[in-house]
Amino acid sequence: MSRLVVVSNRVAPIQEGEATAGGLAAGVLDALKQKGGLWFGWSGEVTATSEPTPEHTVGPITLFTINLSRQDYDQFYRGFANGTLWPALHYQIGLGRFEWPEFEGYRRVNDLFARALTPLVRPDDLVWVHDYHLLCLADSLRANGLRNRIGLFLHTPFPAPGVFMTIPSHAALIKAMCAYDLLGFQTEQDRTAFLDYVTRHAGGSADGLADGTVTIDGRVVRTGVYPIGVHVEEVRSQAETPINRRQATRMRANLMERLIISVDRLDYSKGLPQRFAAFERFLADYPAQHGLVTFMQIAPPSRSDIETYQRIRRELEAEAGRINGRFAEVDWVPLRYLNRSFARNVLMPLYAEAQACLVTPLRDGMNLVAKEFAAAQDPEEPGVLILSEFAGAARELDAALLVNPYDERGMAQAMDRALSMPVEERQDRHQAMLAVMRRNSLERWRDRFVADLQAG
Numbered sequence: 274m275s276r277l278v279v280v281s282n283r284v285a286p287i288q289e290g291e292a293t294a295g296g297l298a299a300g301v302l303d304a305l306k307q308k309g310g311l312w313f314g315w316s317g318e319v320t321a322t323s324e325p326t327p328e329h330t331v332g333p334i335t336l337f338t339i340n341l342s343r344q345d346y347d348q349f350y351r352g353f354a355n356g357t358l359w360p361a362l363h364y365q366i367g368l369g370r371f372e373w374p375e376f377e378g379y380r381r382v383n384d385l386f387a388r389a390l391t392p393l394v395r396p397d398d399l400v401w402v403h404d405y406h407l408l409c410l411a412d413s414l415r416a417n418g419l420r421n422r423i424g425l426f427l428h429t430p431f432p433a434p435g436v437f438m439t440i441p442s443h444a445a446l447i448k449a450m451c452a453y454d455l456l457g458f459q460t461e462q463d464r465t466a467f468l469d470y471v472t473r474h475a476g477g478s479a480d481g482l483a484d485g486t487v488t489i490d491g492r493v494v495r496t497g498v499y500p501i502g503v504h505v506e507e508v509r510s511q512a513e514t515p516i517n518r519r520q521a522t523r524m525r526a527n528l529m530e531r532l533i534i535s536v537d538r539l540d541y542s543k544g545l546p547q548r549f550a551a552f553e554r555f556l557a558d559y560p561a562q563h564g565l566v567t568f569m570q571i572a573p574p575s576r577s578d579i580e581t582y583q584r585i586r587r588e589l590e591a592e593a594g595r596i597n598g599r600f601a602e603v604d605w606v607p608l609r610y611l612n613r614s615f616a617r618n619v620l621m622p623l624y625a626e627a628q629a630c631l632v633t634p635l636r637d638g639m640n641l642v643a644k645e646f647a648a649a650q651d652p653e654e655p656g657v658l659i660l661s662e663f664a665g666a667a668r669e670l671d672a673a674l675l676v677n678p679y680d681e682r683g684m685a686q687a688m689d690r691a692l693s694m695p696v697e698e699r700q701d702r703h704q705a706m707l708a709v710m711r712r713n714s715l716e717r718w719r720d721r722f723v724a725d726l727q728a729g
């Protein structure tokens with residue numbers, strides 16, 4: 274068995290019960306806990322120069338991290354990765370910016386990661402790279418002479434070629450991505466969009482090759498679809514642990530009879546303003562629910578030194594205040610807006626307490642909150658998942674109430690329907706979701722990707 278070398282920009286804090294905002298960190302940590310290996314990434318620190326920190330070992334995982342200089346952080350992380358790529362990958366081109374020096378900074382940090390990583394890699398290691406920060410890493414590693422098998426899993430969507438091409442350096446990015454042996458996507462739609470770009474705009478050819486494989490510049494690149502999942506049974510047992518459950522019940526005693534919950538990083542891709550507007554519409558259209566329903570939005574701040582994130586935070590604060598000002602009564606506050614993280618042993622029981630969960634991103638690679646919510650439910654009395662058709666999770670969880678996050682009225686109707694849905698229908702939908710999630714578990718995601726990378 275080859276050793277696994279995992280590379281991601283964000284490295285999770287490795288402590289039990291630690292709240293991790295972000296699906297990548299949760300998935301990678303789990304894969305490494307099971308298999309052991311080396312995890313390489315950014316330390317989260319910005320220092321005078323970009324330099325490695327001392328390695329340390331936690332259980333079967335050895336961690337190597339690297340600090341970033343202010344310039345690297347600004348150009349790579351704030352600039353190209355999160356100011357250009359993230360909005361484009363999520364179809365939010367109006368929110369993107371592009372500066373060539375930032376793209377050069379992105380390439381420079383990919384080179385920096387490669388320089389620090391190369392001496393740590395043994396000849397038969399499998400190198401599994403994660404996400405949009407490191408699209409050029411295989412190219413940089415190959416330039417250093419590394420001949421190992423190197424795969425990339427993209428946790429975000431891959432957009433339609435016309436959207437990707439709004440990034441002026443799109444051709445260089447795709448060329449660099451083709452230095453990977455295996456490219457993994459969350460959904461078939463993402464993979465097809467990538468193959469479309471490569472065959473129509475980058476001279477790639479899929480002729481005579483196995484499904485999903487392309488040749489480009491003489492290299493054969495394999496692509497695959499690996500929907501990331503959750504540990505269904507573990508989530509459920511966290512959700513019903515008595516002590517946690519007690520805490521959740523106490524919290525609920527302070528809420529009203531019906532709880533609608535949402536949990537997201539505070540990110541413009543998550544569709545929060547549209548969701549608030551839909552909840553306002555629901556309050557306006559269904560006055561019988563007044564005094565009965567509470568909508569709790571949990572949204573820990575994310576990437577808060579980026580302008581677009583600051584703007585959405587201000588907008589949501591204003592909207593939450595305005596909606597409560599319009600509808601609240603002396604003894605009822607309809608919207609609770611919390612800007613903080615919660616440990617999983619608090620979050621999962623809260624999911625189980627809720628009658629409905631709104632997961633309505635404008636675009637999302639997968640969305641693990643949707644899967645966690647469904648997995649946390651009591652099979653006898655399950656809550657209802659209201660899910661955006663633009664989340665990767667909607668491809669698998671089509672038994673949820675699917676909505677268009679741009680359709681305010683449609684979402685308000687879905688809230689009403691969720692709160693009045695008969696128990697048999699809730700159970701049927703929940704069973705269907707459980708069956709898919711058990712099949713596409715987190716273990717399966719990891720094992721299939723690693724097996725395909727190994728197989729070549």
Ligand code: ADP
Pocket residue numbers: 292293294295296297299536537538571572573613614615616617620639640641642643645
């Ligand atoms: P993204 O990766 O874009 O943040 P996902 O929904 O795929 O979106 O993953 C989010 C992960 O972060 C989930 O595992 C979720 O439980 C966790 N998370 C999100 N918000 C919070 C929070 N407030 N407290 C604790 N965990 C959170």
Ligand code: G6P
Pocket residue numbers: 283294295296297298404405428429575576
């Ligand atoms: C999403 C991305 C991850 C990222 C996480 C948190 O899950 O796919 O790559 O790590 O958000 O964002 P941050 O910028 O704090 O790492």
